[in-house]
Amino acid sequence: MRPEFCWGSCVPLEVILNVAASGLLTGLVYGLTSDWLSVIFGVVRVVNFAHGEMMTIAMYLAVILFSYYKLDPLLMMVPIAVVLFVFGYAIQHVLITPFINRPEHSQFILLVAIAIIMVNVLLIVFGPDAKSVQPAYAFDSFQIGTLILDATKVYAAAAAIIVAAALFGFFRFTLVGKAIRACADNYAGALVVGLDVKRLYALTFGLGAACVGAAGSMMTLLVDVTPPLGPAYTLLAFVIVITGGLGSMMGALVGGVLIGVTEALGGLLFTPSAKSMFAFGLLVLILLFRPQGIFGKRPT
């Protein structure tokens, strides 16, 4: 067993570097999973407390597709994203849209209720045991100098960057993306110029869900899935998004990397079970000194 208080000195440097690199790769996937939360908040102004739960749904889909049809989770990212898009669109349209102008606590209960239903339906359907995916390349690795990187993590991180870039491009360069940004900037203004705000909201939520679906599919390469993973990831995504800046896409990615590395190093130097404490510690510091997050705009 590792001694309990063991700072830097007794861990070789290359181990630290390896762990940091692995944390960075995991962090990129974290960042992608959190992007949705950020976009939803930026546009729809609803804090999505069912975020991690939606990701676990995607993870279970990936696990089913893999164990029954041997379909690779990285390829299945696309169909899973499509399924989650439809799911997210429906949830926003049917349940959340009527709550847009309700107070925060009311929206909170709505999403908590949705989350409770999701976690427990998953529990009923799949049972409490951990499920995992073991693709052929599960134990491959790449070596760069002294760094040894898991192939699964490298693929997942690369896919995360591609999806995030696609999402970013969509918001920046397409007309629909521009319209969605308009809704985020000025709700009344968007209504005045004749944008169908409700449909755009549903579209945003759906796209976010698709993004989380893709991320969930990748996550199956990194962790085993159990129903309680949902709430844990909801919390993690909050930490990431607030660290990076709620409403900023770039912020979520950077926050994800920061939290990924902090957790990995915290787990190495202290004890793995306490790793999320470092993430929360970082969050507290950020909230105190830069409450709007690293990339966030100061709320008015």
Add this chain to the structure above:
Amino acid sequence: MMARLLADVPARALVMLGVFFAALCVIPLFANDYFITVLILILYFAFVGQAWNIMTGFAGQLSLGHALYVGLGAYAAAILYVKFGISPWIGLGASIVIAAAAGAVIGFLAFRFGVGGVYFAILTIAFAECARIGFDHWRWVGAASGLFLPVANYTQNDLWNLRGSPIMFYYVVLGMTVGAFVLCHALLRSRVGYYWLAIRESPEAAQALGIDIFRYKMYAVVLSAAMTSLSGVLFAFYYNNLFPEQVFHISRSIEFILGPIIGGIGTLFGPIVGAFVLTTLGESVEEVMRALGIDIPGIKQVFYGICLLLVVMFLPDGIWPPLRKRLGLDRKPRTPGKPK
């Protein structure tokens, strides 16, 4: 004092309240142990809900981390009792001080830097989670394997050490809940209470009127934390075991606040009605499942989730405001207004 508390409360409401209270007092004479256990749970949630309501319902600061104060209160009193043999009635002093200090730290950090709304809520979660992980690794108090209070077959109720039958705990928690109710009623009619409502409705306007909003938000957080810690003491001595994974978990925090929100946030009776409805609902679902011979883990929670969804969709102000109207208890203007 008494006269001021009772001023312009309709006679009808007083009578109903009296009957309700009398019923709660005599119930143990007729009820069996199971029923008492459920009532203890209801009153426990009503009490925590009431404490949470001060901070969120009155002063408008959304806390999602009240498990922190319950946990700190529970651990403080339990440690003093288990390690030093100090009575919980003295130990609760320590609980109050520690929880209030934790509340003060969170409040100070957040309100100083203008952290509000969603950010504040997440900050409260972060502190509760930090405490959970911290206690999980604190060997002296049992770390993740839990802290246990000695359990024996008590022939007599030992009120001084809070060891005894459910009936004793029932009266203790009933006393606490009534106390919290009276306190909240008094607060809502005090200057502080009106300041809180003003801050909740519009912090800018409140500040413009010369209210020191930082100070009054602090009062709300500290008072709410201190009250909540009492329920922690009760929790520790009633269940005789404490696991960081359970007491500090975020699902606890959520459980606490569903009651007051479902019942009617910011109202005096909301937390009580909410606790009654939710706990009874949960228990009866369990009974029905047992009767039908269905044993699927999670199905109770799914039902629970659907009920929550329905309440929040169709009764946006919670159950109590429409119920109050139905019972003919709507008061004249001096009532604290509808929650935002």
